[in-house]
Structure formats: structure tokens, C-alpha cells
Amino acid sequence: MNTPASSIGANSLRSGPDARGRFGAYGGRFVAETLMPLVLEVEQAYRDARADPAFQAELDAYLANYVGRPSPLWFAHRLTERLGGAKIYLKRDELNHTGAHKINSCMGQILLARRMGKTRIIAETGAGQHGVATATVCALFGLPCTVYMGATDVERQKPNVFRMKLLGAEVRAVRSGAATLKDAMNEAMRDWVANVEDTYYLIGTVAGPHPYPMMVRDFQSVIGEEAKLQMMQAEGRLPDVAVAAIGGGSNAMGLFHPFLDDAAVRLIGVEAAGHGLETHAHAASLSRGRPGVLHGNMTYLLQDEDGQIEEAHSISAGLDYPGVGPEHAWLHDIGRVEYVAVTDDEALAAFQLLTRTEGIIPALEPAHALAQVAKLAPTLPRDSIILANLCGRGDKDIFTVAEHLGVSL
């Protein structure tokens, strides 16, 4: 599914990262020396796997028969009518096995871990979607799995916690910091540094030390590759705009990357504005952060003037992270992707809008992308096309939404 590196020219926006794992000034490998040899080992193993047709064939077979790819492209006609502007297409990655895009990368990485002879898997999770996807592939291959999850998220994502446990994973609640995704990632790194021989760290987003941002992007690019073909089949042309939500940025990178060299396609990443960008309660690292180093990479971070990392806030646990993948940081600086932010309330409204118009309950993460679609579509002509990534389903969020709507379940 991935475009071979050899077909991408030097002037392509798709040629990164460089040998140091940099996208412009961003990315790199900022980890303790203890982890450095492991990170290099993952990189070598991934390069070997990527060059091996048998690996790609094995991955494609699992994606087709286990994950359920390709995911459909849906013309959202009632939503389009309601908004009264551009035609809206949804890439239905919420129909994947486990209900989100996360499994695309988990499947690739678990095959890599097996190839490397690793016998134990660790992961971090925010909303729990990546944790569930990791626990799922671990059950599929009979590997022990430990998932680190912030205690706050354990509380607000109970259904996913139970799912992970049913799948045989050990869920460790992390109580440091604000007890959310950032802290879960710290704890997963600490586990990895203490278990260097047998453990593979299965990172859920396009962040962390090189090669993770590149590797997770490659595995998620199946979203954009499929969507491109499907748009051509449906409309005979590419969309005018592609929209996706951004926490760490894996679903957005998966959608955007195959379109980066199609200059006519406007790309919009939607960060979580939480209670509002003017407050300190948001997760908009590109809109309101500055470059720095956290979790192994140089990227935009929410931080104070002393370089201490600030807590993020979003109603969506999956977007509640003070950093963003380094390739997004670069795409932001060069202006290829526009990054905007929508609030908790706007996302809640979009959540309900899609549910009522299309009969699809979206996760709160893509509800942010849909909120941007709802703002944008009425301003565009009726023959224009917006493609939005519906990267997860909302079953996990019904308790959070009920609480915000004042309903007790």
C-alpha cells in the first residue's frame, strides 16, 4: 500500500525524514543513551521490513482480512444538505476492527516486533483506542501486553479499559502529572529502559524518537492512499479540502501524506481548543505552543517560559496531549497544512450533528474535524468537495457526552 520511497523525488514533500530523522528542524532522537541502541535497532529492522515484499504482503493480508480494509468512502448526503455547501465525504476508518484508525499502525508494528523476535509489548494510550488496538493484536499473536494509561483517562474511558482487560492486557494506571497521555508515555519509556532485551514499545502516534514518526506515518498512509483512489472512483477528481483532527497527529498524517504533493488539495489539521485558545485549557500545541524537546523528538510543545511542559486539556482524551508529531511541526512551518482549532463545545455539537444526519456516532476526536467541516462547508461552492477522516467511532465517548449534556446513564 505504501508508495515506495524510490518513486518519491527529491523535491517531493514526501521525502522526509532525513538520515537523522529530521523533518526540517523537527524530529530527531532525543532519548537516553540506554534507549539509543534500541531505537537504532527498530529503525534498522523497519528499513529491512519495508524493503521486504513478503513483509508488505503479510501486512496487506492482515489489513484486508482482519482489520477490514479498505475502509469505505461515504458521501454524507444529509450532512451535505444540512450544511448547504461543499459535498462532504467521510473516510470511514471507524469501521476498522476495534473502531479506529489505530489498528493500521498496530498491525504493522506487531508484525515488525515479531520479526525482531520481541516477546513482550508495551504501549501508551490516551483515549484507549490505541491501547485496545495494541491489546487486540497482542491477543491475535499471543504476546503479553502492558498498556500505560493516565489515571484520569482510566476514569473517563472505562469501556476501553475493560476491553483491554478482556483482551488479556495489563492496564497500568499512571498517577504522575495530570495523569493523562503525556504521563502514560513517560511511564512507557521508563518501562522500556528497564526491559531492553525482550520488549517492543508500540507507539500509537506519529511522535517519539525516529523512526516512530516515519514508521507510524507509513503504516497510517493507507488511509490517504485508499481515499485518493476512492475519490477518483466517486468523483473523478481529488478533493478540494482534506480535514482531520490532530492530537499526536497519526490519523491526520495518514490522510494527508499521500496528498502532500497535490498542491491543489487544501489540507487542514484540527487541534483541540478545549475551553478556548484564550484560556490555558486547550491542547493546541501548533496554534499556541513553541518548539522544544519532549518524548524523544523536537516539536511544538505547550510549555512555560522555563521549558517546563504544561498540561493540555481537551474533552477528547485522544487529543489531550501537549505535543504533536514532528512532521506536522514542519508542515506547519512551511505552510503546506493549515492548522486550526475547535473547542470542546463545537466538537460536542458536531458529534450530535453527524449522529442525527448520518446515523454515525463519531468519536470525540474526529468530531473536532467535523466541527471544522461544519464551519467550512457552507462557505464553499456546492460543486466543491471536502474529505474528512472519520478516524474513530464514538461508543467509547457516550458517557462523556452524556455527562456534558446533563444526562445520567
Next chain:
Amino acid sequence: MSRIEARFAALATEGRGALIPFVEAFDPDRETSMALLAGMPSAGADLIEIGVPFTDPMADGPTIQAAGKRALAAGAKLPRILDMVREFRRADAATPIILMGYLNPILAYGPPRFCADAAAAGVDGLIIVDLPSEEADLIAADAARHGLDIIRLVAPTTDDARLPKVLAGSSGFIYYVSITGITGTRTASGAQLEAAVPRIRRVSSLPIAVGFGVRSPEQAATASRVADGAVVASALIDTLAADLDAEGRARPGTVGKVLDQVRALAAAVRAG
């Protein structure tokens, strides 16, 4: 000759290794950590590491995580930590001071200005946990310009093929992370150190200090005998933390208790 070089040379003449105690700046407040820092040389510290708190200390165990949290709550900031070093230097011109922490606070300060200010304050070296040799060029030139050593870390996972690359251009001393794990958890055995240290000596003639998991006087003696120095951090912070009152404040005897522990460690290191 730098302070670090001079100190290790003097210890070599004495025929013993260095005791390198660690103090987290501003834990639990400036006054207490300043008293610890000022009292350490006469308690037997040969070099001193000052911990610079960070919100996300990925290589640290619960003890140093908690210390960092207390320190940040007490207002720890890099300029204030450099102030502490300036104050220390008014009374002690010889004991090397090494700042240990993570990269982002230094990036926020700005590496060129930070290296200039740190050197002017009397800092001798930097240990930046999340700056492997692959990324060291981010600060190496600024550090060299101001005579600051960037202390390189070597881990059990650093194999022989990688070692020369990690140690290329290193100065000051080498910090051997003696276990695979976070601070204050496991301890390397004497036999493990006996195997690891010669591996590094074949590649570099710089002094080697052993850290991570060195807790007791016996362990410090072993580490400083097999290598050239022993770093003790979590064990000292545990003593401090155990003595804090219910509100997390130091008691009148807290500083004395920690310095007594430094004395016991120093005695063991001196006895070999």
C-alpha cells in the same frame, strides 16, 4: 586545567575514586538545597551534581520524580539554580559542579546564552539525559566555547561498536549508567562493574563515574574503586524525603541527616 580535570588528577594522586553526591535544586525549597550544596564539600563530596527539575523526567524513578515535583512547586527555574551555583562559588572555588537534567529547559533558555551564563556562574559540566551523542551538536559548540564539559553517558546497552561514537569528542569524565532502568531502582553488582568498566577504558582515558543504583557506602566504595567515582542520588533524596514534615517542609535536622549520610559514603570511598 578545568576544575573537573584537576579534581580527578588530585584524587588519582591520592589513589582513590570520587564521591559525587547529588542534590535536587529547590527540593523542598531553595534554602534547604542551598544548605545541602554548601555543606557537601566539607562532608566529603569530591564533585557535586545538581539536579535541574523537569516536569517529565523520563529516565528517573519515583524518588527523583517526587523531588522534581517538590522543587518545581518551590519555584525552581534555571536562572535561580545558576544563582545557587554563584552563591556556592563564593565559598568554594575548587569543587566541580555538574548540572544534571533534561534538554528542554536549556532549549527554552537558549543554548548559547545558557552556556555563557552557566560557565560564568561557576558550572563545570552538564549531564543532559535526553541528549545522546547523535544530537549533541545542538549544544556542543556553545559548551566548548565556554569551557563546559558535556558529560557523555554510557549504558549497558552501548555495545563495543557504538562506544567510540558515543565517546568521540567527550570531555570531563564519563558517566556510566550501570543498569538498564530508571534511577533509584536496580543496583549493578561488583562483578557487572568489573566487566563493564574495562570495556570503556579501552576506548577512553577519561575518568569514569558510576551512577544509577549506587545507594550504600559499600556500593559507593565498590563503584569508586572499580571505576573512578560513584554518584549517589536517590538514596540521599530518600533520606531527605523521609525527614520532611506533613506539609513537605524540611525540619531543623534534615540537612544534618543528609550530610551525615554523605560523610558515611565519603568514609567508605576513602577506605576503598
